Amino acid sequence: MIDKKQTLKATLSELSNFPVFQGLKTSEVEALCGGGHVVVTPHHHYLFQHGHDAHFFGFVLSGAYKLLKPSPQGEDTIIYFSTPGDIIGVLVMAQPGSQYPLSSIAMGPSRFLKIPRETYLKNWVQFPDVILKTQSLLSSRIRQLHNQKVMSKANLHSKLAFVLIEILKKAQDKDDLTLPLPITRKELADNLGTSVESVIRIMSEWSKEGVLETKDQHIKILDLKRVLQIVNS
Numbered sequence: 001m002i003d004k005k006q007t008l009k010a011t012l013s014e015l016s017n018f019p020v021f022q023g024l025k026t027s028e029v030e031a032l033c034g035g036g037h038v039v040v041t042p043h044h045h046y047l048f049q050h051g052h053d054a055h056f057f058g059f060v061l062s063g064a065y066k067l068l069k070p071s072p073q074g075e076d077t078i079i080y081f082s083t084p085g086d087i088i089g090v091l092v093m094a095q096p097g098s099q100y101p102l103s104s105i106a107m108g109p110s111r112f113l114k115i116p117r118e119t120y121l122k123n124w125v126q127f128p129d130v131i132l133k134t135q136s137l138l139s140s141r142i143r144q145l146h147n148q149k150v151m152s153k154a155n156l157h158s159k160l161a162f163v164l165i166e167i168l169k170k171a172q173d174k175d176d177l178t179l180p181l182p183i184t185r186k187e188l189a190d191n192l193g194t195s196v197e198s199v200i201r202i203m204s205e206w207s208k209e210g211v212l213e214t215k216d217q218h219i220k221i222l223d224l225k226r227v228l229q230i231v232n233s
Contacts, residue, residue, distance in 0.1 A: 011038055011113060014061055018085045020133045031123050032130060036115040041065070041106035048089065050103040056114050057089035063110025064181035068103045076103070078191040080141060083170045083180050088112075090134060093120040108182045159192055160202055161230040164212075168221060177224060182217040 012029055015021050021029050036058065041047050048054075050070055064083050068076040079102060082088055092098035124131060144166055151162050164179065171180040185203060189196040206212050211223045221227055 011061065015059065015113070018059060019137065020059075020087065020130055024127075024130070028127070032119070032127060033113065033115055034119045034123055036113050036119065039112050039114050041110050041112060043106055043108050045106050047104040047106065047112060048100050050101065051099050054089060054092045054095075054098045054100050054117065056116050057087065057093050057120065058113045058115045060084050060086045060088065061111040061113055064107040065104045065110055065112070066107055066187065068105065069101070070103070076190065077193065078187060079145070081107070081167055081170075081181060081183070081191075084172070087134060087137060090120065091138060093117050093124075107187070155233075156192070156194060156198055157202055157230050158233055160188065160199060161227045163188060163191060164219065164221065165227060165231060177221040179219045179221075183219065184217055 012026060012033075015029055015033065016024075016026075021032070024032075038061065039047075041063075047065055048056075050068070060082050062084055064081060065088065066078050067080040067082060067088070069079050070076055082104070088104055089100065092101065148159075148162065148166070151159050154162075167179045167181065167183070168177065171178070185199045186196045189199045192199070203212070203214065207214065209226075211226050212219055212221050214220075
């Protein structure tokens with residue numbers, strides 16, 4: 001059986017590269033992650049579900065998670081795609097008796113550092129700079145959602161191109177134009193609130209035109225200039 005403390009120590013080098021923890025001592029990072037442990041979420045499995053009691057938050061270490069909000073009609077809408085370095089669930093940690101406002105599902109096997117709510121209440125308040133960095137990350141996420149809302153009246157080609165560019169921005173290797181997560185046409189359609197058939201049609205057009213290519217649910221942009229033009233068309 002893998003020792004949770006040993007696994008957490010092995011993860012500290014990964015955490016030190018995340019914006020929230022940069023500039024901190026190892027002992028401080030350990031305090032902020034106290035009681036935490038790494039979990040592996042299989043493809044399509046929940047990390048947590050909407051409406052469940054919020055007992056933990058944490059960081060995406062590898063892979064990706066989609067954040068979903070159920071609609072009154074019972075269908076899930078994809079709100080955000082979380083990739084390594086993203087923090088999930090922290091927004092409700094300070095609220096007594098809070099519940100998760102969204103569901104989180106793994107996109108392929110994904111690793112997550114699961115930190116108990118008690119650690120946030122006890123240790124995070126002692127690091128106001130870390131909380132400010134966290135708020136900055138969340139603000140960036142909100143700006144993306146606002147920008148996507150502004151695009152809601154654009155044509156579907158522009159909206160799809162915008163989503164692809166926003167996901168590409170999350171790639172760690174800026175020279176690689178492959179989207180940093182495996183994503184299906186159905187997931188893109190759910191994020192845009194459109195039919196999967198419409199997304200398939202546009203993606204097929206772009207593949208034939210040499211704008212992008214897809215392989216094993218990974219999308220690579222071949223003509224970045226063209227995609228940016230489509231966003232603004």
